[in-house]
Amino acid sequence: MGEAVEFFHTNGFTKNCVNQTLINDIHNNDCWYEELIDVDLKWSFALNRILYKGTSEYQDIALLDTKRFGKVLVIDGKMQSAEVDEFIYHECLIHPALLCHPNPKTIFIMGGGEGSAAREALKHKSTEKVVMCDIDQEVVDFCRRYLTVNGDTFRHKKLDLVINDAKAELEESNEKFDVIVGDLADPVEGGPCYQLYTKSFYEKILKPKLNGNGIFVTQAGPAGIFTHKEVFTSIYNTIKQVFKYVMAYTAHVPSFADTWGWVMASDQPFSVNATDFDRRIDARIDGELLYLNGASFFSSTTMNKTLASSLLNETHIYTEESARFIHGHGLAYRHYCQKQESGGNHYDEEESD
Amino acid sequence: MGEAVEFFHTNGFTKNCVNQTLINDIHNNDCWYEELIDVDLKWSFALNRILYKGTSEYQDIALLDTKRFGKVLVIDGKMQSAEVDEFIYHECLIHPALLCHPNPKTIFIMGGGEGSAAREALKHKSTEKVVMCDIDQEVVDFCRRYLTVNGDTFRHKKLDLVINDAKAELEESNEKFDVIVGDLADPVEGGPCYQLYTKSFYEKILKPKLNGNGIFVTQAGPAGIFTHKEVFTSIYNTIKQVFKYVMAYTAHVPSFADTWGWVMASDQPFSVNATDFDRRIDARIDGELLYLNGASFFSSTTMNKTLASSLLNETHIYTEESARFIHGHGLAYRHYCQKQESGGNHYDEEESD
Amino acid sequence: MGEAVEFFHTNGFTKNCVNQTLINDIHNNDCWYEELIDVDLKWSFALNRILYKGTSEYQDIALLDTKRFGKVLVIDGKMQSAEVDEFIYHECLIHPALLCHPNPKTIFIMGGGEGSAAREALKHKSTEKVVMCDIDQEVVDFCRRYLTVNGDTFRHKKLDLVINDAKAELEESNEKFDVIVGDLADPVEGGPCYQLYTKSFYEKILKPKLNGNGIFVTQAGPAGIFTHKEVFTSIYNTIKQVFKYVMAYTAHVPSFADTWGWVMASDQPFSVNATDFDRRIDARIDGELLYLNGASFFSSTTMNKTLASSLLNETHIYTEESARFIHGHGLAYRHYCQKQESGGNHYDEEESD
Amino acid sequence: MGEAVEFFHTNGFTKNCVNQTLINDIHNNDCWYEELIDVDLKWSFALNRILYKGTSEYQDIALLDTKRFGKVLVIDGKMQSAEVDEFIYHECLIHPALLCHPNPKTIFIMGGGEGSAAREALKHKSTEKVVMCDIDQEVVDFCRRYLTVNGDTFRHKKLDLVINDAKAELEESNEKFDVIVGDLADPVEGGPCYQLYTKSFYEKILKPKLNGNGIFVTQAGPAGIFTHKEVFTSIYNTIKQVFKYVMAYTAHVPSFADTWGWVMASDQPFSVNATDFDRRIDARIDGELLYLNGASFFSSTTMNKTLASSLLNETHIYTEESARFIHGHGLAYRHYCQKQESGGNHYDEEESD
Structure with a gap:
């Protein structure tokens, strides 16, 4: 980021760049896993991919690839476990x-x-x-x-x-x-x-x-x-x-x-x-x-x-x-x-x- | 699902009550404060009311009444402080x-x-x-x-x-x-x-x-x-x-x-x-x-x-x-x-x- | 903002302005009314205010002030009527x-x-x-x-x-x-x-x-x-x-x-x-x-x-x-x-x- | 669901079934594509899968499998085309x-x-x-x-x-x-x-x-x-x-x-x-x-x-x-x-x- 900073001194382009990154990130993060932690609280992770989905006799199960927490195991709409933590x-x-x-x-x-x-x-x-x-x-x-x-x-x-x-x-x-x-x-x-x-x-x-x-x-x-x-x-x-x-x-x-x-x-x-x-x-x-x-x-x-x-x-x-x-x-x-x-x-x- | 059905014949209240309450809660929780914690992570609180909104020379400021965390102070789209914690x-x-x-x-x-x-x-x-x-x-x-x-x-x-x-x-x-x-x-x-x-x-x-x-x-x-x-x-x-x-x-x-x-x-x-x-x-x-x-x-x-x-x-x-x-x-x-x-x-x- | 603005007048101002406005709008649009149109489709309006909420014998009722559609009447979590249309x-x-x-x-x-x-x-x-x-x-x-x-x-x-x-x-x-x-x-x-x-x-x-x-x-x-x-x-x-x-x-x-x-x-x-x-x-x-x-x-x-x-x-x-x-x-x-x-x-x- | 339907004729059980189905659907619909139609309006589709993602020199491109609209082509965070319509x-x-x-x-x-x-x-x-x-x-x-x-x-x-x-x-x-x-x-x-x-x-x-x-x-x-x-x-x-x-x-x-x-x-x-x-x-x-x-x-x-x-x-x-x-x-x-x-x-x- 150092050089970029110097460059920005000369023509004020930084802001454009910064915001462009934001806008690109927003573009890229249009797919979300959304968990209703409680009826009054939601927690949403941007998705890379939905890796697998399945249904057992009693439960829905999914493996998601999230940007924030890596692969995430979800059972019946509740996150069970995230790769990174x-x-x-x-x-x-x-x-x-x-x-x-x-x-x-x-x-x-x-x-x-x-x-x-x-x-x-x-x-x-x-x-x-x-x-x-x-x-x-x-x-x-x-x-x-x-x-x-x-x-x-x-x-x-x-x-x-x-x-x-x-x-x-x-x-x-x-x-x-x-x-x-x-x-x-x-x-x-x-x-x-x-x-x-x-x-x-x-x-x-x-x-x-x-x-x-x-x-x-x-x-x-x-x-x-x-x-x-x-x-x-x-x-x-x-x-x-x-x-x-x-x-x-x-x-x-x-x-x-x-x-x-x-x-x-x-x-x-x-x-x-x-x-x-x-x-x-x-x-x-x-x-x-x-x-x-x-x-x-x-x-x-x-x-x-x-x-x-x-x-x-x-x-x-x-x-x-x-x-x-x-x-x-x-x-x-x-x-x-x-x-x-x-x-x-x-x-x-x-x-x- | 068969057995469950029979069970409910005898006292069916619990299930009805549970789900009805859930559905009512969902009806009621249709207004949300949504914070982009990071570009890949969102955190959303059900709202009772939007109490006050204002703009200072540099910042947007709002006071929200949330169901989960009570009154919440938000500056420039970032939560600063919640009444309950x-x-x-x-x-x-x-x-x-x-x-x-x-x-x-x-x-x-x-x-x-x-x-x-x-x-x-x-x-x-x-x-x-x-x-x-x-x-x-x-x-x-x-x-x-x-x-x-x-x-x-x-x-x-x-x-x-x-x-x-x-x-x-x-x-x-x-x-x-x-x-x-x-x-x-x-x-x-x-x-x-x-x-x-x-x-x-x-x-x-x-x-x-x-x-x-x-x-x-x-x-x-x-x-x-x-x-x-x-x-x-x-x-x-x-x-x-x-x-x-x-x-x-x-x-x-x-x-x-x-x-x-x-x-x-x-x-x-x-x-x-x-x-x-x-x-x-x-x-x-x-x-x-x-x-x-x-x-x-x-x-x-x-x-x-x-x-x-x-x-x-x-x-x-x-x-x-x-x-x-x-x-x-x-x-x-x-x-x-x-x-x-x-x-x-x-x-x-x-x-x- | 004075000096920055002047600077931008002389060159690519539009973009800066555009993105700044966008970012301000994102800051400002952190409260949303979210309607589950169907289990697989949601429709969300940025909120100015939650004007009134009430409950009748059978129904929840709310009047919301949305940025997009003006005042919106919501009954049991379904929008009934919007001021603007x-x-x-x-x-x-x-x-x-x-x-x-x-x-x-x-x-x-x-x-x-x-x-x-x-x-x-x-x-x-x-x-x-x-x-x-x-x-x-x-x-x-x-x-x-x-x-x-x-x-x-x-x-x-x-x-x-x-x-x-x-x-x-x-x-x-x-x-x-x-x-x-x-x-x-x-x-x-x-x-x-x-x-x-x-x-x-x-x-x-x-x-x-x-x-x-x-x-x-x-x-x-x-x-x-x-x-x-x-x-x-x-x-x-x-x-x-x-x-x-x-x-x-x-x-x-x-x-x-x-x-x-x-x-x-x-x-x-x-x-x-x-x-x-x-x-x-x-x-x-x-x-x-x-x-x-x-x-x-x-x-x-x-x-x-x-x-x-x-x-x-x-x-x-x-x-x-x-x-x-x-x-x-x-x-x-x-x-x-x-x-x-x-x-x-x-x-x-x-x-x- | 056939038998259940018959059962429902005889008493008020319908609601149980309905709500259980609703809750299951909510469990299942935890992955969403979210489009910011405008800064004050969002439109979200439940996802089956994220089929492909790519980036061209200028644009992000994705093909999503949605529950509502089938396969959906998204370029730079804007939906271009949906299979069903x-x-x-x-x-x-x-x-x-x-x-x-x-x-x-x-x-x-x-x-x-x-x-x-x-x-x-x-x-x-x-x-x-x-x-x-x-x-x-x-x-x-x-x-x-x-x-x-x-x-x-x-x-x-x-x-x-x-x-x-x-x-x-x-x-x-x-x-x-x-x-x-x-x-x-x-x-x-x-x-x-x-x-x-x-x-x-x-x-x-x-x-x-x-x-x-x-x-x-x-x-x-x-x-x-x-x-x-x-x-x-x-x-x-x-x-x-x-x-x-x-x-x-x-x-x-x-x-x-x-x-x-x-x-x-x-x-x-x-x-x-x-x-x-x-x-x-x-x-x-x-x-x-x-x-x-x-x-x-x-x-x-x-x-x-x-x-x-x-x-x-x-x-x-x-x-x-x-x-x-x-x-x-x-x-x-x-x-x-x-x-x-x-x-x-x-x-x-x-x-x-």
């Missing part, structure tokens, strides 16, 4: 639990059909087996076929890919695992995953399949200042009923336009500190992490005042009883169904707090 | 510096025409005088008139409102201040505020106006994983050349769709810890903070691996001379705001400079 | 029927709560009485209050405003009328107006209330090359079963993003020609028409080849039997409900034709 | 002129790189040669490669495809033609096509290349009630200075969201009537027309009162002198540059008329 979500989902475990050999992933959670788990040298259990064959096939970044993962000999309901699979399994991972849609009441976030599920089905020093970790939905009461605090509080040690942490994921939350739990204390964490990254993981290190992980477990208070004061627990079956998806789910729950309307509480 | 930005801008100072009596705010920075500073019992120095009379008038939340601030007897270029004002001033605050537009080269982020400005003009134990703090632009190199790391690095002790910290601001950064600096060490910080909040501040407490403030000074590395390795320094090279920016940067200096029409000079 | 719709609705009638004294308007149809009817010197019969008190009140252009109409001494179902009102009436006008929502099956478009309604209720040489005219929905089979051809064909002489005509209404249709019918032949039509405009109407004259009216009764063929070949008739009651609004109505009719999917037929 | 534009461009000509053998098309104008001309049995002269090799290549509907046309032995400026090509040509067709971008001053709409071009270059009974026809820009003064009336008036007999006509093209205009001219009278027109269609054209027949063509030459008056009263003439060179494209051109012309601001005139 999925590493934040998946590093946070997998590594803290595996690094806090003394020697994680067997990992069970509930959901995770995209393959990225398994990919991160397979980076640990100690890993001997990753079971990835997703209910939707077609979504898994779509990701296996088109998400080339996870090609090696889907072909990895330590990966055991199962198409089944994770609850049924865990129930029937004779094995125990060092780490169980929840990479599932949010616990919307009546939604397909609600039952995988209830106290009784954690108590009676999941926890019995963890080895003695086993760790459970789950994605826990949005954790922004306005969104953390949708599911994050309830997931945290539900898990707290079942495990002795529970740790919540968050990270801002740009393509989600929000801060995200995770909850990790065990009946053993998490005795690792930042220095240990960094040492274990070096010793145990093949390749480099991009987002996490010891210092930042532990700082991410300290919430701002609003979230800290909400986590402390949450009383709601996900139970089988409070679930009612509702067909529907995405928006309808997230913003309406959950409010009909006995415990009242979380969203409104948040506002009156 | 401006507290995050302004608490982070003001309180850490004032709380780290032993006894902050005099505060000088560069920019801040909206009034919210002054409002936060005036919450400190020690504050004797807040000078708010903004260049744009009309923007200040607009905010004084329409941002009712800051009405008391604009009328506060400790507030000294000056319409002037902050550089000129500081240069001519005979006073020194305990805290100087930068609440300015980002240092886009050629932009109206660039000169207020340069090493020589900090060294020769700003620092001489700080009292001995004085603290300087400035907003430092977006600090997301993809945006932190736009200006955040350079601001940090520039300030590091001038002050002995420098501290950067961040927070996710939902309405900005990004994580934001601030940089605080002094020639005295920041000897306050989280416990002191909390004690001083209680002792010194009128009213409650919503976002900040000691623990979360200090955790926010620890960056993720990517940002930590970028801050460490940044070599760029804003100088009067270097007002040229910038990488990656939002639309505003790229297309218009660049290159302008003090005299005359900022907007057009942009190109010819 | 409603004259096209309302001239076409009212004047052909009144001008073809030898001496129209009494006019009955079904619907028309906006007041514009009555306004046009009252321009005829022969008019002695206009009955405007709309079912929604709140919509009428909203329009009376805010549509200032129709203020005189609502206060006109010849206007007889009735809040009632038009069918019931006609049935109970002892009067006969010279002209009956249908200014109603489209005949979507199960929609609130369907019953006012059926053969039996026309035969048993409407026609008996027309004087001997009376004329019936109705809006007849979209008449574009892709949309004319939604309702236009069926309305035409249904009316053809009941009246001896039937005439369809169309006009492009920019704010509707479509060509619109009307159908006029009588048991007397329409013996007026273009010259008579123009003479009667001069002799009978107070003020000037903007859109219609004799030549253009008669040319608008000649359809393009596709529409001509569709009108000729339509066999569907709206009957009480084929109607089923569906609650709902706008999009759902228009695009789905009607397809469940026995005659099959109109939209697809259209495409395979 | 380009027949309206191209039938109107080609057939009236060829049908009014006694025996059209040689046709020269200025522009028309898409191939559709040539395709229509080649349907006439009398046609011996079609010269299609477009300046942009890359656009022609793109269309030849991707617009499969015109594949036969591009390979047709009677087609003579020339890449050249149409003005230069006509000037240098030794031939005369029976029909010359203008299928060019609008005459924006300084735009690439302006010179092909001036009085002197028509008089000195184009007309001399017409045979004695030759006919000239050109697209003439938007002809809607608000847009007809942009270029339509001036093109008409300019041609009227050069030819004895001039005929303007219009048609609503849905994908353009506007009514479009064409102007046809000759020094021989157009003695054909509607019956002759229909007979000639049958006798001379291979295959069926979809839009045009004799009656509708002649009715389309009668304008509404506003347009008729504007055509009559237009005094502006495109001349070489009134053109000034302006860099830029599309929006900037169309909406700003032309207003700086000596004749004043057309748009405003239109409104005050």
Whole structure:
């Protein structure tokens, strides 16, 4: 840009050029992916291409090539994962639990059909087996076929890919695992995953399949200042009923336009500190992490005042009883169904707090 | 769909209700504020009303009533501040510096025409005088008139409102201040505020106006994983050349769709810890903070691996001379705001400079 | 801006100016009304202001000030009428029927709560009485209050405003009328107006209330090359079963993003020609028409080849039997409900034709 | 959906189904092509796919697969042509002129790189040669490669495809033609096509290349009630200075969201009537027309009162002198540059008329 600048000194052409670039950019950006994050909020990404579209028995699925966030996986009109920043979500989902475990050999992933959670788990040298259990064959096939970044993962000999309901699979399994991972849609009441976030599920089905020093970790939905009461605090509080040690942490994921939350739990204390964490990254993981290190992980477990208070004061627990079956998806789910729950309307509480 | 249908026979309300509500919401949300965050990214808020629109000599200004973020202040098509979460930005801008100072009596705010920075500073019992120095009379008038939340601030007897270029004002001033605050537009080269982020400005003009134990703090632009190199790391690095002790910290601001950064600096060490910080909040501040407490403030000074590395390795320094090279920016940067200096029409000079 | 402007005067000013204006317009046009014309088509108008919003028992109603089309009336998320081009719709609705009638004294308007149809009817010197019969008190009140252009109409001494179902009102009436006008929502099956478009309604209720040489005219929905089979051809064909002489005509209404249709019918032949039509405009109407004259009216009764063929070949008739009651609004109505009719999917037929 | 329909007869379930379908459609329609028709008006089509994108030396070009309008050709962010309704534009461009000509053998098309104008001309049995002269090799290549509907046309032995400026090509040509067709971008001053709409071009270059009974026809820009003064009336008036007999006509093209205009001219009278027109269609054209027949063509030459008056009263003439060179494209051109012309601001005139 240097020379151009000099040139512009002499004849004022810069402005033309600048604006011409703007106009060209506007010309070029006439195709958009538009996500209704909520009924009052939209998020739109300029598109290079619509790579693939498909429909499974239950869901619409698409892979888009966006200018801002690279390849983007969209299921039922909700963005699931973006090429350029999925590493934040998946590093946070997998590594803290595996690094806090003394020697994680067997990992069970509930959901995770995209393959990225398994990919991160397979980076640990100690890993001997990753079971990835997703209910939707077609979504898994779509990701296996088109998400080339996870090609090696889907072909990895330590990966055991199962198409089944994770609850049924865990129930029937004779094995125990060092780490169980929840990479599932949010616990919307009546939604397909609600039952995988209830106290009784954690108590009676999941926890019995963890080895003695086993760790459970789950994605826990949005954790922004306005969104953390949708599911994050309830997931945290539900898990707290079942495990002795529970740790919540968050990270801002740009393509989600929000801060995200995770909850990790065990009946053993998490005795690792930042220095240990960094040492274990070096010793145990093949390749480099991009987002996490010891210092930042532990700082991410300290919430701002609003979230800290909400986590402390949450009383709601996900139970089988409070679930009612509702067909529907995405928006309808997230913003309406959950409010009909006995415990009242979380969203409104948040506002009156 | 068959089973669902049967289910609905028995109580069909839920589904109807959900979808009817959704459809009503869609009907109702047909007016939108649409912000081009960048040429490839849009962010749209459903509108209740367009409250006020105006045009100053240089800028378009509007106050919108949005469903998601409450009242929103928009200048030249860029959202500046949203009613529901401006507290995050302004608490982070003001309180850490004032709380780290032993006894902050005099505060000088560069920019801040909206009034919210002054409002936060005036919450400190020690504050004797807040000078708010903004260049744009009309923007200040607009905010004084329409941002009712800051009405008391604009009328506060400790507030000294000056319409002037902050550089000129500081240069001519005979006073020194305990805290100087930068609440300015980002240092886009050629932009109206660039000169207020340069090493020589900090060294020769700003620092001489700080009292001995004085603290300087400035907003430092977006600090997301993809945006932190736009200006955040350079601001940090520039300030590091001038002050002995420098501290950067961040927070996710939902309405900005990004994580934001601030940089605080002094020639005295920041000897306050989280416990002191909390004690001083209680002792010194009128009213409650919503976002900040000691623990979360200090955790926010620890960056993720990517940002930590970028801050460490940044070599760029804003100088009067270097007002040229910038990488990656939002639309505003790229297309218009660049290159302008003090005299005359900022907007057009942009190109010819 | 002074110096820059002078500079530009001497050379390529136009471009600079052009692009600057463009950029300013983009800044200014960040608030939009967005209408989902269909699930695959959106139409967005830049907003100056959101003037009024209200909710009646059944409908959401809003009055928006748009940059393109002036004040725009929106009901349930569908634009009803735009200040700058409603004259096209309302001239076409009212004047052909009144001008073809030898001496129209009494006019009955079904619907028309906006007041514009009555306004046009009252321009005829022969008019002695206009009955405007709309079912929604709140919509009428909203329009009376805010549509200032129709203020005189609502206060006109010849206007007889009735809040009632038009069918019931006609049935109970002892009067006969010279002209009956249908200014109603489209005949979507199960929609609130369907019953006012059926053969039996026309035969048993409407026609008996027309004087001997009376004329019936109705809006007849979209008449574009892709949309004319939604309702236009069926309305035409249904009316053809009941009246001896039937005439369809169309006009492009920019704010509707479509060509619109009307159908006029009588048991007397329409013996007026273009010259008579123009003479009667001069002799009978107070003020000037903007859109219609004799030549253009008669040319608008000649359809393009596709529409001509569709009108000729339509066999569907709206009957009480084929109607089923569906609650709902706008999009759902228009695009789905009607397809469940026995005659099959109109939209697809259209495409395979 | 069949069974569901039956079910709906018996109770109020329809709404559920309807809304679920709606919600699914909304899920599916998350990718959009968005066209800024003007700075205050947008038009958005749901996308199936982005088929191809390319950039020529001067222009961006894309072929999109839309749900509403089929394949859509976009150049520099402006839609040029949509699969489902380009027949309206191209039938109107080609057939009236060829049908009014006694025996059209040689046709020269200025522009028309898409191939559709040539395709229509080649349907006439009398046609011996079609010269299609477009300046942009890359656009022609793109269309030849991707617009499969015109594949036969591009390979047709009677087609003579020339890449050249149409003005230069006509000037240098030794031939005369029976029909010359203008299928060019609008005459924006300084735009690439302006010179092909001036009085002197028509008089000195184009007309001399017409045979004695030759006919000239050109697209003439938007002809809607608000847009007809942009270029339509001036093109008409300019041609009227050069030819004895001039005929303007219009048609609503849905994908353009506007009514479009064409102007046809000759020094021989157009003695054909509607019956002759229909007979000639049958006798001379291979295959069926979809839009045009004799009656509708002649009715389309009668304008509404506003347009008729504007055509009559237009005094502006495109001349070489009134053109000034302006860099830029599309929006900037169309909406700003032309207003700086000596004749004043057309748009405003239109409104005050």
